[in-house]
Amino acid sequence: MVTKLEHVNVTVSDLDRSIALVQDVFGWKLRWRGGSIHSGESAHVGDDETYVALYRHPEQAGRPVDSYTTTGGLxxxxxxxxxxxxxxxxxxxxxxxxxxxxxxxxxxxxxxxxxxxxxxxxxxxx
Missing domain, CATH: 3.30.720.110 (Signal recognition particle alu RNA binding heterodimer, srp9/1)
Known part of the structure; x- marks a missing residue:
């Protein structure tokens, strides 16, 4: 059985800025963009096989203090x-x-x- 990581999903503050950054830095393409869970908006940016899901919620909180000391942190x-x-x-x-x-x-x-x-x-x- 072959397994492969398909995507990760990360919350961002500015969806357009985040899309532009990963497109420019990594040469990725916008695969999909649309409405998402909890009245948010998501964009899938990557290549034909893998991508990063960028998610923006209209009422999000700030980021954790330190992901390396936060259980479940990215x-x-x-x-x-x-x-x-x-x-x-x-x-x-x-x-x-x-x-x-x-x-x-x-x-x-x-x-x-x-x-x-x-x-x-x-x-x-x-």
Missing amino acids: NHIGVLVEDLDAVEAKVKAAGLEPHSHADYEPGRRFYFRDHDGTEWEVVSYP
Whole structure:
């Protein structure tokens, strides 16, 4: 039996801004956008097989203080890319700050936080 992660779902404060960010940084396409649970709106952005579901609720609360100490918290979203340096340049162009760069076995990586504080890990393997 083959299993594969299809998507993750994350709440955002500005759906249009979040869609534009992941489209620009990762080259993803908008697969679907429409009404969603609890009177919210969702957008599925990714490729033909996997995506990130971006969700905006009209009355949402702020984010938890620290996802790494919050049970059930989303710590980061990992994205595999071919050209780590090109993606990092796009992150910087979006006004965001890459951090925690590392060369490690088996590849290279960095992290960044988006406008809502969600952390993304960007990784590349040789």
